Amino acid sequence: MFILFFRLVGRGIRDLGLHPWANIFTLIAVTMVSLLAGFFMLALQNINQELLKTRGEVQFQIFWxxxxxxxxxxxxxxxLSNIEGLKEIHTFTPQNALTQLSSALGGGENFSYLDKDNPLPPTALLSFSVEPGAGDENWASDLLSELKAMNGVDKVHYNPIQIDLARGWLNLTKTIVWPVIMFLGLVVALVVGNTMRLSLMTRKDEIEILYLVGAKQWFIRIPILTGGAVQGFLGGTLAVGILYMAQQFFRDILNFPPLFLKIGFLPLDQCAMLVGVVAVVGIISSYVAVR
Structure with missing residues (x-):
């Protein structure tokens, strides 16, 4: 039984060559629709990441x-650099702090007379992503106590409101981004499904003959479902590949002042989701069409 199944799967792959032009145009249509959805997902991903840089983190300033x-x-x-969940750390010696102060004042102030008796304390600025501690309501207060207990620390400043804003932003992005991605998946499903159904019209006579000679439904459907899955998988994979090349080409197009934005690529799970959805849609549309 398994041998027959794999033979039918192989036949489904070989049958793609029986109507090459119809299958090529179908593959192009599937790739273009998947690519369009991928561009929308890429834009949403980058917008979300840029906003999370300022909305999704909490800062602690430590003074020794x-x-x-x-x-x-x-x-x-x-x-400090080994603390779990640390996103970024900036440290300032008293001399560094004095230099930064002079630069902030336009560089016109000369504080060289303070070199031997510098009143500025050593400072560290820590940035934490809220996500690692999002499940623990007390993580900020526990971290605050830990930082205050460090050797030589005088005081620690942080804004509790940042935590609420960060958590609120993370919830908002989850509420907005994923429904938009699901909507794009529905659009892809409708377009790809209709395209696959139209492509199977070229095999209508073949399917009717198989029914007339008494072929079982599973015997007819397995090769056709295999062809739909292969076309969906290839279309989704090609779309991800083209999207990656476009991202590499345009990666630094917005990396100039005052934007300084680098366009990143989609996470692996979203790439897999895009390819998987298109492949599943290919299977479902082929099943509906062959009925």
Missing amino acids: KASTPEDVYVSEWEK
Whole structure:
């Protein structure tokens, strides 16, 4: 039984060559529709990622006592870099902080007289993504206590409102982005389904003859369903490949001041979802058409 099944699957793949032009145009149509959906998904993904950079993180600013020895706070900075969920860290020695202050004032101020008696403390700015701790309501307060207990730390500042804003933004993106992706999947399903059904009209006589000679339904359908799956899979894969080449070509097109936006590619799960949806639609549309 399994041998016959695989033979029918193989026949379905070979049958794609019986009507090459019809199948080529079908593959082009499936690829173009999948590519259009992929471009929308890519745009949504990049917009979401850029907004999450400012809306989906919480910052902690740590001040050490001005009298803290350099080896102490440098050692503490090394520990900070290993904290779970840390997205980014910026550290400032008293001398760095003085230089930053001079730059912020336009570089016209000369603070060289403070080099030997610098009043600015060592500082660290930590950025955390909310997602790693999104399931724990107390993660920020626990982290705050941990940071305050570090050697030489004078005070720690953070804005609790950032946590609520970040969580709210994450919930909003999940509420908006995924329904839009599902809508795109529905559009792809309708267009690809109709395209596949029209392509099977070229095999109408063949299917009717098989029914007339008494062939079982599964014997007729397996090769046709295989052809639909192959065309859907190839169309989705080609669309992802073209989308990747376009992303590489246009990656830095918005990477200029004041935007500084780099266009990233879709995550692996979304690429797999796009290919899988198109392949499944190919199977379903072939099944509906052959009935």
